[in-house]
Amino acid sequence: MFIIPLEKSIDWKKPPLITILLILVNSFVFxxxxxxxxxxxEEAVNYYLNSALPEIEFPFYTETLEARGEIxxxxxxxxELQNESLLPIMLLMQMESDEAFMTKLRAHQVITVEHSHFAQWQTQRNEYETxxxxxxxxxxxxxxxxHRFVTFxxxxxxxxxxxxLIGNMIFLFIVGFTLEVALGSFLYLLFYLIGGLSAVTLFWGIYPSSIVPLVGASGAIAALMGLYSTIFGLRKIRFFYFLLFYFDYVKAPAFILLFLWLFNEFYQLHWGxxxxxAYVAHIGGLIAGAALGLLVIKRFPEKVNTEYLDESTKKDERIQRLEQGMQLxxxxxxxRAKAMFLALHKYYPEDKEIRLQLYKVLKFSPQSEDYHRITLRLLSQSGKDAQTQRQVHEIxxxxMKTTGGKIRISPGELVQLATRFAKADxxxxxxxxxxxxxxxxxxxPGLADGLLALAYAWRRAKNDNKSKKYLKFVQQRFPQSDAAK
Structure with missing residues (x-):
C-alpha cells in the first residue's frame, strides 16, 4: 500500500530552505x-568467501536453519562457493541478519574456544569485521x-x-516543504532530528542484539509524516493511494493517514x-511525530501557521458557496443569491470571480448603490491581458445599457477608461x-492623450480617415499638449 499527501503546492517565491538543505546534505553524503x-x-565479502570462515561458520548456520525447519x-x-554463485553471498547476508545466531556467534557459543580452529576463526572474523x-x-x-552515540x-x-536515497528524498520533499511553512524552519528541523532519534531508539529497544547497521532518513521522514497527520488534524486533505492494481485520489481528514501508515508498517512487519x-523504525518515527504534533498544537498553538493549513479548506468552502450562489x-x-454573494464579497473582497457574480445579481436592482459600486470596481480592475480588457469593455x-446611460463615473475616470479602451482596440x-x-x-486633463490613443486605435483598425481626423483635431484643439508633439 502506497499513500502520499498531495495537499499543498510549493511556493518557489518562498522556497523551503531547510528541506532543500536536508536533501542536498543527504545527496552529498551518499x-x-x-x-x-x-x-x-565487496572487498570485505570477498575476503570472507576466500578465507576459512565459510568452512567454519556455514556448517553451524545451515544446521541451525535445518533445526528451525527453515530449510x-x-x-x-x-x-556453490567453488562455482562462484550468489548462494554463498546470500547465505552470508542471511546469517549476518540473523540476530539470534549472530548473538551466539559473537559470544563464542557457536565457535567455542575448544574448537580446533578457534584461533584462526577469531583472527579472520576480526579482520572481516575490520x-x-x-x-x-x-x-x-x-x-x-x-552502538556508538554518534551513530544515533x-x-x-x-x-x-x-x-x-531517491525514495526517501521524494517523501522528504513532499511532506517536508509543507511542514516547514506550517511550523517555521527551526521547529521543523528540530522535530525532524527528534523524530529520527526516536525512530532509532525504538529500533534499538526491539532489536538490541542486531549488528546489521541501520541507515537512512526514513525514520525521521516517518516522524514528519506522523507530524503532518496531527498538524492538519481533522482538516480534509487530498492524497494519492496505490493498492495492488488500483490507485486513485481521495480527500479525507488528515488524521486518518496516521492510522493507515501505522497499519501498513505493522502489516509489512508481521506479514510482509x-x-x-526497518519497519520498526518507521513505526517509532510515526508515533514520535504524531506526539510532537499533538504537543505543539495543545501547548504552543501560536507556533503553527493555521492560516496556511486552512487555505485549502477555505478554498473548498469558497467554491461550494460560490456554486450555491450561482445555482440560486x-x-x-x-x-438569496444577492445575500450569498454580498457575504462572499465581504469575506473575499479581492476575489474577481465573486465580484463578477455579485455584479450579475445586482443588475436586477440597477438603482442600488451596491450595483454602481461593484461596477466601478470591475471597470477599474488592473490587467492588460486581452481577457481582462475584453471583460472591462463588455461590462x-x-x-451603459442597463442604466440607460445614467452612469455614475467621474469625468476623470471616464477619460482613463476611454484611453484604456482605445489602447485595447x-x-x-x-x-x-x-x-x-x-x-x-x-x-x-487627459483628453488629448485619450484622443491620440483613439487616433492610433483607428489606424490599427484600418480606418485612416478617422485616424487622420483625430490626429488633426489633437493638433488644432490641444496644440501645446505633449500629444500634439
Whole structure:
C-alpha cells in the first residue's frame, strides 16, 4: 500500500530552505562520502568467501536453519562457493541478519574456544569485521549491539543505494516543504532530528542484539509524516493511494493517514515477508511525530501557521458557496443569491470571480448603490491581458445599457477608461466617451492623450480617415499638449 499527501503546492517565491538543505546534505553524503562503500563492502565479502570462515561458520548456520525447519534440503554451499554463485553471498547476508545466531556467534557459543580452529576463526572474523567497518555505512550506521552515540545521528544521513536515497528524498520533499511553512524552519528541523532519534531508539529497544547497521532518513521522514497527520488534524486533505492494481485520489481528514501508515508498517512487519526495511523504525518515527504534533498544537498553538493549513479548506468552502450562489441565480432566487454573494464579497473582497457574480445579481436592482459600486470596481480592475480588457469593455457596454446611460463615473475616470479602451482596440466605445467629454468638459486633463490613443486605435483598425481626423483635431484643439508633439 502506497499513500502520499498531495495537499499543498510549493511556493518557489518562498522556497523551503531547510528541506532543500536536508536533501542536498543527504545527496552529498551518499554521492561523495559514501562513494567507495560498495567497493569496500565487496572487498570485505570477498575476503570472507576466500578465507576459512565459510568452512567454519556455514556448517553451524545451515544446521541451525535445518533445526528451525527453515530449510528442508541440505545446502551444498561448498560446490556453490567453488562455482562462484550468489548462494554463498546470500547465505552470508542471511546469517549476518540473523540476530539470534549472530548473538551466539559473537559470544563464542557457536565457535567455542575448544574448537580446533578457534584461533584462526577469531583472527579472520576480526579482520572481516575490520574490513566492513571501513565502509561509511557500516562504520557510521546504527548497530544496536555495537552502538556508538554518534551513530544515533549519523545514520539519518546515510543510505544503502540510489533507489533508497531517491525514495526517501521524494517523501522528504513532499511532506517536508509543507511542514516547514506550517511550523517555521527551526521547529521543523528540530522535530525532524527528534523524530529520527526516536525512530532509532525504538529500533534499538526491539532489536538490541542486531549488528546489521541501520541507515537512512526514513525514520525521521516517518516522524514528519506522523507530524503532518496531527498538524492538519481533522482538516480534509487530498492524497494519492496505490493498492495492488488500483490507485486513485481521495480527500479525507488528515488524521486518518496516521492510522493507515501505522497499519501498513505493522502489516509489512508481521506479514510482509523477509525484508531489509526497518519497519520498526518507521513505526517509532510515526508515533514520535504524531506526539510532537499533538504537543505543539495543545501547548504552543501560536507556533503553527493555521492560516496556511486552512487555505485549502477555505478554498473548498469558497467554491461550494460560490456554486450555491450561482445555482440560486440560475433559479432566479435573486434576493438569496444577492445575500450569498454580498457575504462572499465581504469575506473575499479581492476575489474577481465573486465580484463578477455579485455584479450579475445586482443588475436586477440597477438603482442600488451596491450595483454602481461593484461596477466601478470591475471597470477599474488592473490587467492588460486581452481577457481582462475584453471583460472591462463588455461590462461598460452592459452598464451603459442597463442604466440607460445614467452612469455614475467621474469625468476623470471616464477619460482613463476611454484611453484604456482605445489602447485595447475598442475604438467605438472610446470614441463615444471622448466625444461626450469634449461636449461637457472640453478642458478636462487627459483628453488629448485619450484622443491620440483613439487616433492610433483607428489606424490599427484600418480606418485612416478617422485616424487622420483625430490626429488633426489633437493638433488644432490641444496644440501645446505633449500629444500634439
Amino acid at each position: 554521492f561523495f562520502i559514501q562513494t567507495d562503500d560498495d567497493a569496500l563492502f 528442508t534440503e541440505p545446502i551444498n554451499w561448498q560446490e 574490513l566492513k567497518q571501513q565502509s561509511v555505512a557500516w562504520g557510521y550506521g546504527f548497530k544496536p549491539a555495537e 545521528l549519523t545514520h539519518i544521513f546515510l543510505h544503502g543505494s540510489v533507489a533508497h 515477508g523477509q525484508s531489509n526495511v 441565480l440560475r433559479e432566479l432566487k435573486v434576493e 461598460f457596454s452592459d452598464y 475598442y475604438p467605438e466605445n472610446a470614441e463615444r466617451i471622448l466625444l461626450m467629454l469634449l461636449r461637457k468638459r472640453p478642458n478636462l
